[in-house]
Amino acid sequence: MTRLSQLLLPTERQPPADAEAVSHQLMVRAGLVRQMGAGLWSWLPAGWRVHQKVVAIVREEMERIGAQEVLMPVLQPAELWKRTGRYDAIQGELFRLKDRKDADMVLAMTHEEAMTSHVAQIVRSYRDLPFSLFQFQVKERDEPRPRAGVLRTREFVMKDAYTFDRDEAGLQEHYERYREAYARVYDRSGLRWYEVESDTGMMGGKRAHEYMAPCAAGEDDVVLAGPDGASYSANVEVASADAQPIALPPAGETPVTIETPGTTTIAALAEHLDRPAGSLLKAFPVVVTPAPATVKGEVPAAKPRLVLVLLRGDHEVVEIKLEKALGGTVRQASEQEIRDRIGPPGFLGPIGSDVPVLLDAAAEATTEANDGGGWVVGANVVDQHLDGVVPGRDFAYEIADVRAVVAGDTVDGQPVTIEPAIEVGNIFQLMTRYSEPLGATFLDEEGKEQPIVMGSYGIGPARIAAAAVEQFHDEQGISWPKAIAPFDIEVVALGKQGTDEQLAAAKVYDELTAAGFDVLLDDRNGGAGQKLTDAELLGCPLRITVGKRSLAEGRVEAQIRRGQETIEGGLALDGLADAVRELW
Numbered sequence: 001m002t003r004l005s006q007l008l009l010p011t012e013r014q015p016p017a018d019a020e021a022v023s024h025q026l027m028v029r030a031g032l033v034r035q036m037g038a039g040l041w042s043w044l045p046a047g048w049r050v051h052q053k054v055v056a057i058v059r060e061e062m063e064r065i066g067a068q069e070v071l072m073p074v075l076q077p078a079e080l081w082k083r084t085g086r087y088d089a090i091q092g093e094l095f096r097l098k099d100r101k102d103a104d105m106v107l108a109m110t111h112e113e114a115m116t117s118h119v120a121q122i123v124r125s126y127r128d129l130p131f132s133l134f135q136f137q138v139k140e141r142d143e144p145r146p147r148a149g150v151l152r153t154r155e156f157v158m159k160d161a162y163t164f165d166r167d168e169a170g171l172q173e174h175y176e177r178y179r180e181a182y183a184r185v186y187d188r189s190g191l192r193w194y195e196v197e198s199d200t201g202m203m204g205g206k207r208a209h210e211y212m213a214p215c216a217a218g219e220d221d222v223v224l225a226g227p228d229g230a231s232y233s234a235n236v237e238v239a240s241a242d243a244q245p246i247a248l249p250p251a252g253e254t255p256v257t258i259e260t261p262g263t264t265t266i267a268a269l270a271e272h273l274d275r276p277a278g279s280l281l282k283a284f285p286v287v288v289t290p291a292p293a294t295v296k297g298e299v300p301a302a303k304p305r306l307v308l309v310l311l312r313g314d315h316e317v318v319e320i321k322l323e324k325a326l327g328g329t330v331r332q333a334s335e336q337e338i339r340d341r342i343g344p345p346g347f348l349g350p351i352g353s354d355v356p357v358l359l360d361a362a363a364e365a366t367t368e369a370n371d372g373g374g375w376v377v378g379a380n381v382v383d384q385h386l387d388g389v390v391p392g393r394d395f396a397y398e399i400a401d402v403r404a405v406v407a408g409d410t411v412d413g414q415p416v417t418i419e420p421a422i423e424v425g426n427i428f429q430l431m432t433r434y435s436e437p438l439g440a441t442f443l444d445e446e447g448k449e450q451p452i453v454m455g456s457y458g459i460g461p462a463r464i465a466a467a468a469v470e471q472f473h474d475e476q477g478i479s480w481p482k483a484i485a486p487f488d489i490e491v492v493a494l495g496k497q498g499t500d501e502q503l504a505a506a507k508v509y510d511e512l513t514a515a516g517f518d519v520l521l522d523d524r525n526g527g528a529g530q531k532l533t534d535a536e537l538l539g540c541p542l543r544i545t546v547g548k549r550s551l552a553e554g555r556v557e558a559q560i561r562r563g564q565e566t567i568e569g570g571l572a573l574d575g576l577a578d579a580v581r582e583l584w
């Protein structure tokens with residue numbers, strides 16, 4: 001029985017002072033999570049219910065495709081990581097420590113080494129393959145910038161899975177099955193999401209896909225063309241790697257004319273802005289406008305994504321203050337720093353006689369929050385925009401309808417757009433990246449020793465929860481997708497404990513619980529205003545309010561949280577469970 005009077009649900013009127021992301025603000029305010037230190041978060045009862053509902057969905061989908069659940073240690077001998085080369089290759093993100101015997105240990109940030117080394121000891125012959133293993137286990141990562149509440153923490157639970165096959169064909173089969181399972185996980189969780197090609201990064205291997213949930217707090221940018229990214233979808237890291245690199249001219253030198261596959265785009269942009277083409281910087285594709293029909297479901301009203309960094313012709317970066325115009329500030333950064341932040345070379349292009357401009361995501365924040373943001377190319381005129389840049393007049397909104405692209409501005413005739421998104425999952429074809437160094441081999445049908453062909457598959461349940469909050473909220477609070485809400489229904493009993501309303505509400509609670517719903521009963525003594533405000537903040541999909549007036553008519557009030565739709569005339573107490581089932 002979950003009674004609010006007994007539930008540890010510490011709601012707050014104000015968000016934490018440092019909370020920028022909506023999910024950070026709302027999850028703290030709703031009493032779901034609490035911070036312990038930088039990137040270290042605790043889940044309180046209602047929040048943990050959400051987390052575990054996500055976990056349950058993921059577990060079902062893993063079992064459906066035949067994966068077997070295991071659990072492996074987080075604390076591991078460094079030796080394993082030395083053998084795969086990741087002990088040295090991974091820098092600050094890997095937690096390293098020594099045990100009392102002075103042996104090197106690590107805290108696992110992922111479990112390829114652990115899984116593969118076990119499998120190396122167990123698998124002997126082709127008859128032992130294929131199979132796949134998964135776990136829900138804590139990962140430790142000393143993230144350089146833990147941020148946004150539970151979106152990026154230094155310790156988090158990951159569902160990580162691994163497939164073991166005889167050959168690449170087997171891996172491809174497994175990989176496709178995982179893709180289907182992932183689609184079901186995100187659909188069932190109620191997220192808006194899409195799958196994009198991604199870089200294999202520190203995992204190594206052959207092919208990879210990421211699962212992205214579009215949201216303002218997203219730190220990744222996704223390039224899309226066509227409905228649901230049907231013609232093209234990729235993480236910008238990948239898209240920009242496809243883009244033609246353009247050398248940055250040496251400081252002080254007159255910039256070169258742009259002659260790359262992007263030239264037409266640049267020209268179009270230049271013409272649009274009524275600026276000389278030489279004043280534009282080729283970086284990569286960009287659209288600042290809302291991008292209809294590029295993501296699944298409804299598209300969020302896109303904010304113009306705008307903090308600026310000015311690069312002068314001589315590569316001096318000029319600090320510009322944009323609080324007034326854009327509500328953000330940009331601090332001075334070196335060219336190197338900008339290059340580091342922007343990513344692979346090729347992002348920065350030839351610089352014209354005028355001042356090129358890079359527009360970044362996350363306008364409201366300082367550059368601290370802009371790392372890895374998506375970059376937009378614009379133009380500017382020397383010395384004109386050091387202060388008080390005016391969007392519209394100068395570029396921001398003007399750029400909005402210009403589509404610049406990686407190596408051309410359309411894919412299959414479909415305009416390319418860019419969206420901020422948070423990565424909620426990632427799958428990799430590892431091939432033999434881990435089986436070779438760790439000696440995970442098998443004897444094939446000819447008795448020949450072969451390395452096991454592997455894949456690895458991650459999902460962050462906390463990210464799914466927080467992404468849902470990012471995508472589904474309003475001024476009053478969270479509006480959970482049904483499948484992952486802390487409770488299906490909140491029954492609000494108006495009046496003090498012991499009143500008729502409270503007694504009737506308890507009955508409603510019992511009836512709905514018996515009908516199979518997860519119900520929270522607000523049986524506190526507080527005022528109606530406080531109870532309703534708290535219910536809106538927590539965001540259960542359905543709210544049933546038991547008050548004196550409707551009770552006298554044998555009815556209760558009902559409100560659907562998503563869209564705040566009140567059910568006209570409420571619901572009759574008689575046959576309530578059936579009526580609720582119908583609404584659900």
Ligand code: ATP
Pocket residue numbers: 110141143150151152153154156158423424425426458459460461462463
């Ligand atoms: P990011 O690019 O956001 O840093 P990642 O690529 O490092 O994520 P993976 O190594 O692919 O993450 O891990 C698999 C999944 O684990 C991610 O898709 C994400 O859902 C989750 N995850 C990764 N890092 C974190 C984190 N710091 N906090 C919470 N969840 C995380």
Ligand code: MG
Pocket residue numbers: none
């Ligand atoms: Mg990471």
Ligand code: MG
Pocket residue numbers: 423
């Ligand atoms: Mg990533």
Ligand code: MG
Pocket residue numbers: 210423425426
């Ligand atoms: Mg990843």
